[in-house]
Amino acid sequence: MQLVDQWNRRIRKLRVSLTDQCNLRCRYCMPLHPEFLDKSSYLTPQQYKEIIGELLDYGIEEVRITGGEPLVRQDFDEVIQELAKLKIPSLSLTTNGLLRSVPTSSGKHYPHHVGNCVQRWRQCIQ
Numbered sequence: 001m002q003l004v005d006q007w008n009r010r011i012r013k014l015r016v017s018l019t020d021q022c023n024l025r026c027r028y029c030m031p032l033h034p035e036f037l038d039k040s041s042y043l044t045p046q047q048y049k050e051i052i053g054e055l056l057d058y059g060i061e062e063v064r065i066t067g068g069e070p071l072v073r074q075d076f077d078e079v080i081q082e083l084a085k086l087k088i089p090s091l092s093l094t095t096n097g098l099l100r101s102v103p104t105s106s107g108k109h110y111p112h113h114v115g116n117c118v119q120r121w122r123q124c125i126q
């Protein structure tokens with residue numbers, strides 16, 4: 001079975017927000033006084049794996065992890081490790097790149113643990 005939208009287009013991509021929190025307050029993104037969700041309402045790494053695993057059976061081929069800033073989740077590594085078990089065709093990450101970064105030969109900074117599991121990443125700020 002495949003997911004389709006109201007115009008009968010196949011749904012292949014899934015955006016997954018791990019948190020609404022961020023370590024920055026870009027004006028175009030965050031309200032001046034944000035009210036964040038209670039962390040107790042967050043899905044667990046295992047719940048993400050179960051839900052996304054089900055959706056793969058419905059034709060999802062690309063999963064993009066986002067936030068807020070997903071790297072502020074203390075269990076971020078665990079979430080990624082759980083998702084890596086699913087063998088998602090394309091797993092990518094949107095991040096501001098400020099946390100847990102290391103210098104590379106190109107001078108850019110990449111989250112150091114992204115390379116093993118996440119195939120692509122995109123910065124939400126320049």
Ligand code: SF4
Pocket residue numbers: 022023024025026029030067068069095096124125
């Ligand atoms: S770093 Fe990204 S998620 Fe955070 S406030 Fe700026 S645009 Fe939004």
